[in-house]
Every structure is written in structure tokens, then in C-alpha cells.
Amino acid sequence: MPRMVTLILGNRDDIEEMSNSSSVVLTTVLKLIDKYDLYGQVAYPKHHKQSEVPDIYRLAAKTKGVFINPALVEPFGLTLIEAAAYGLPVVATKNGGPVDILKALNNGLLVDPHDQKAIADALLKLVADKNLWTECRKNGLKNIHRFSWPEHCRNYLSHVEHCRNRHPTSRLEITPIPEEPMSDSLKDVEDLSLRFSIEGDPKLNGELDAATRQRN
Secondary structure, eight states, X not given: OOOOOEEOOOOOOOGGGSOHHHHHHHHHHHHHHHHTTOTTTEEOOSOOOGGGHHHHHHHHHHTTOOEEEOOSOBSSOHHHHHHHHTTOOEEEESSBTHHHHHHHHOOEEEXXXXXXXXXXXXXXXXXXXXXXXXXXXXXXXXXXXXXXXXXXXXXHHHHHHHHHHOOOSOOOOOOOOOOOOOOHHHHHHHHHHHHHHTTTOHHHHHHHHHHHHHHO
């Protein structure tokens, strides 16, 4: 098997300024690189520009690489769609959005992010099986249009049209209740409430009395 280079990408702070959990993960990676003498085979740049991302995907696809997103939970997985757009097969967590993405694109393998052996086996399977790698690449390029804005709009309008054409199976009839004239007792309560609300203001009391006499 040809020599491989692993890219660990992400924009991060200094190790001392990272959160405790993040710094522990990165420190563990650095120790593993040192333990197994993987210098020159693992690259972990501290920062990368957004303009460099397309070239990174192209390089990985050109060298028959694989993109992996082993997040414990991934709400959606935009990077998986980006990888597919450049013909790069993927290995992704089975928890969250990648399940639907790979179902639509059929361009990679799902794994349990807690199972290290399963992750390693999936990566080796895609790298070693050239036919599988090529099939995943072709599927990604062929199906990526399903995540385009035009396709999204077509699906949305199709669902709206479907809802418009549906006929209701039942209708709830509501019979209006005629309004009854206010009883004398309720009128007295209303007048009393108004008088209490403006008590202490002679001007308003006078206006209220005039309005009451006019109504009667």
C-alpha cells in the first residue's frame, strides 16, 4: 500500500487557550504521532483559509484519499456534501445528518464513532478497494445535485402543491352562538366597575354620569 498522509484540519487556538476537552484530544493525537513515529505522515495545520478548502478536497480526491467525519453527533454534515462535490468518498458518523446524506448520495460508509476498529476498517476498505472507491466517487458526483438550491426549491414546491391538492376527509362545523342582550344586573356591574376605575377624578365622573343619562 502506498504511503499515506493524514490531514487533521480545523482552525484552533493555542493549545494552552483551548478548552480542556479539546486540548486533551489534541495532546493525545500528538502523543500518538510521537509514539508511532508518524512524523511526515500526519499534518495538523493550526489554521487554513476558506479559499484553500477547494484545493484540499481536490488534492485528497486526486490522490485517491478519503474524507472522514467521525463526530459523536453531527446535526447535518455540510463537509460531507462538500467532499462529494469534489468526488471524494467519505466515512461518517452514523449519528445524525450523515445518515440521510449518505442515503441520498451513496458515496461512503457509516460508522459508530465510538468503535475505533470499525473506523479503521471502513477507511482501509475504501482505500484498498479501488472499485469501491471509484463507485463512491461516481455516486457522489452523480447525486450531489440533490443538495443544490434548485433541487431544494423543486422539492419544496412539490410538497406545497401536494398539500394544496389534498381533500379534507372531515370538516368541523361550528354553529355560531347568537349574542344575547346584556341583562340589567350585568349593566349594573359594568357601571359600578367604571365608577370604581375613575373614582377620585370629578371631571371623569361627571362625563360618565352624562354618558349614563344619555344612554338611559
